[in-house]
Amino acid sequence: MNTETPDLIYLDCNATTPVDPRVVEAMVPVxxxxxxxxxxxxxxxxxxxxxxxxxxxxxxxxxGAKPEEVLFTSGGSESDNWALRGAVAARGGGHVVVSAVEHPAVLETARAMEREGRIRLTVVGVDRFGQVDPEEVVAALAPDTVLVSVMLANNEVGTLQPVAAIAETCRRRGVLVHTDAAQAVGKLAVDLRELRVDLLTVAGHKLYAPKGVGALFIRDGVALEPLMRGAGHERGLRAGTENVPSIVGLGKACDLVREEVTDDGPRLASLRDHLEALLEAGFPALVRHGHRERRLPNTASVAFPGTDANTLLALLGEEVAASAGAACHTEAVHPSHVLTAMGVDAATAMSTVRFSVGRFTTQRDVEEGARRVLAAAGSPRIS
Incomplete structure (x- = not known):
């Protein structure tokens, strides 16, 4: 072991979480x-x-669902694709409304269906905090609207969306509502009896379960065409032999969430707030993104004006794990579509880093992580 190399501090829990040892313990016998x-x-x-x-x-x-309303998938992206394509196919096409800050699994699926001529698509904007106005969603509804998809919590800036209010209006209009809750489940108490949505996405690797497993909640009575066809697995709606060990892991992870999320939330928020305060004290020009109150307890999206986030993260490569607020496609680097939708200018977006703490993050991780980030941010090599 090279004792001169500092331990990596993991502050990227919105990208993925480590598998909880208790989940591993449940999976091994299987x-x-x-x-x-x-x-x-x-x-x-x-x-x-x-x-x-x-x-x-x-x-x-x-x-807060019935067991027969839960269908297992390979993860969040499959669940999102299935929700959108399955709902539209079951209704023979029509009009779909999504928000401008959705995960690409929703946005790109909707855009693909629009290109294919299957739907008309409306993308509703957000305010400077990244939040959708329910009234704008209502204004976007048309007589042939079949589905609205608005995420429960944003993966980049952590802002929470008023999904329950949107679902209430859509229900009166006979419009289905899907919410991508991949980032919310595990960090917040999610209760479908309060949300009243028709479709909800769960991703195992965001809540300390393995990668490659997820679920789609389909409210009883909601018709959805299969995305994958074959034998009659998952009530004949999702073909493919079930990934039993990972499904067991997802079940155990959900049990742990149900038991611990109420206590975890305040602890995560305290760590996040401490991290933001340390970064701001050491970098007074720091810019914070997202809603100050209505946000995930673990997520800090901040810009270091005058720096390049990707260069900063490259300098930190073996010391701190975090994510840039920019999307890389082949050799091109583009500002985050979320920050752009919020009205953030390109230079600020390109200097944005997302830090996300988790179940195993300690105060020492936050303090040492902030020290390393600030040291790198002061390097003449990152502007």
Missing amino acids: LREVYGNPSSGHRLGRRARELVEAARAQVAACL
Whole structure:
């Protein structure tokens, strides 16, 4: 071990979370012993089916849903694609409304369907905090609107959206509502009895479960065409043999969220606030993005004016893990579509870094991480 290399401080929990050791512990016996196909009628198959259904009940309990309303997928992107394409196909096309700050799995899917001639698309804007105005969503509705998709919490700046208010209006108009809750589940108490949405996306790797597993909540009575066809898995709606160990991991992770999220929230918010205060004290020109109150407890999106975020993160490469507020496509670097929608100028957007703390982040991580970031931000090489 090279003792001269500092330990990496992980402040990128919105990108992905480490798998909780308790989740690993739940998965290992399944990996070793329960190798049966859940569709098989023999003992090993029946045991695998029991574990899948137990996990389904755990996810449902975490969300305030019925077990039969939870369908397992490969993750958030599949769930988003399925929600949009499945809802539109079940209704024979029509008009779709999404917000300008959605995850690409929603935005790009909607734009692709528009190019394919399947839908008319309206993209509603946000204010300078990244928040959608429910009245703008209402104004965008048309007689043929079939679906509105607005995320519960933004992955870049952490702003929370008024999804319950949007769902209430849409329900009166007979319009389905989907919310991408990938960033919210695990950081907030998410209760579908309050949200009243029709479709909701869950991503396992955002809540200390493995990558490659997720879920889509489909409210009882909502028709959705399959995205993947084949055998009759997941009520005949999602073909493919179930990933039993990862589904068990997702179920355990959701149990932990249900038990601990109320206590985790204030602790995460305290760490985030401490990090922001340290960064601002050491870099007085710091610019904060997102809503000050209505935001995820763990997310700090900040700009270091006069710097380049990607260069800053490259300098920090082995010391601090965080994300830039810019999207890289091949050799081109573009300002974040979220920050652009919020009216942030390109230079500020390109100097933006997202820090996101998590369940295993300590105060020492925050303080040492801030020290390293400020040291790098003062380097003459990053402007």
